[in-house]
Amino acid sequence: DGGITQSPKYLFRKEGQNVTLSCEQNLNHDAMYWYRQDPGQGLRLIYYSQIVNDFQKGDIAEGYSVSREKKESFPLTVTSAQKNPTAFYLCASRPRDRVITEAFFGQGTRLTVV
Amino acid sequence: AQKVTQAQTEISVVEKEDVTLDCVYETRDTTYYLFWYKQPPSGELVFLIRRNSFDEQNEISGRYSWNFQKSTSSFNFTITASQVVDSAVYFCALSDPANTDKLIFGTGTRLQVFP
Numbered sequence: 001d002g003g004i005t006q007s008p009k010y011l012f013r014k015e016g017q018n019v020t021l022s023c024e025q026n027l028n029h030d031a032m033y034w035y036r037q038d039p040g041q042g043l044r045l046i047y048y049s050q051i052v053n054d055f056q057k058g059d060i061a062e063g064y065s066v067s068r069e070k071k072e073s074f075p076l077t078v079t080s081a082q083k084n085p086t087a088f089y090l091c092a093s094r095p096r097d098r099v100i101t102e103a104f105f106g107q108g109t110r111l112t113v114v
Numbered sequence: 115a116q117k118v119t120q121a122q123t124e125i126s127v128v129e130k131e132d133v134t135l136d137c138v139y140e141t142r143d144t145t146y147y148l149f150w151y152k153q154p155p156s157g158e159l160v161f162l163i164r165r166n167s168f169d170e171q172n173e174i175s176g177r178y179s180w181n182f183q184k185s186t187s188s189f190n191f192t193i194t195a196s197q198v199v200d201s202a203v204y205f206c207a208l209s210d211p212a213n214t215d216k217l218i219f220g221t222g223t224r225l226q227v228f229p
Contacts, residue, residue, distance in 0.1 A: 103161070105158050106158065110157075
């Protein structure tokens with residue numbers, strides 16, 4: 001089935017460690033996104049990528065990094081510079097062959113710093 | 115500035131009641147898109163509807179209906195005869211006119227439907 005797969009579902013990290021969240025899609029979508037969700041704050045955009053080997057910062061990019069080496073994959077690294085990384089992270093993708101289509105979301109990764 | 119406001123943080127209803135979730139938006143652009151998503155306990159956001167700014171017709175899909183009013187910058191969502199399976203967080207979102215690849219989300223409304 002086509003869709004977006006995020007892994008792992010739950011992730012625990014010690015303070016000071018970098019950690020990478022995986023996002024893979026088989027929908028042949030050009031655009032991919034990472035959002036962070038905190039209670040009561042909705043979704044905030046971290047990074048997005050419109051094509052392979054290109055990406056842009058979103059509203060809260062500090063402390064995060066991404067890569068887009070393949071169309072299907074858009075991993076997010078939460079670095080030790082992110083002061084408050086405990087959150088729910090959602091990956092999304094969208095085709096770019098039509099104007100303003102809806103985004104498709106993965107099931108999310110819940111990151112907890114211990 | 116572009117903004118989406120969902121003033122209702124949490125709503126609780128009993129099964130079979132009708133419930134309306136409010137969404138008010140701000141945008142300087144004349145061309146924009148509005149969306150509603152559902153987030154069940156599993157976490158994944160499920161797309162419900164997309165509406166462009168030139169189409170003010172209300173839409174009905176089964177028990178779901180949407181009322182788009184440009185005059186009041188609102189895009190409200192009504193569930194008729196609510197069911198326990200409707201329990202979720204619902205998000206309203208607006209396309210960013212300066213960057214059509216971005217969506218601006220509201221803070222969400224948590225709906226709890228009790229049997």
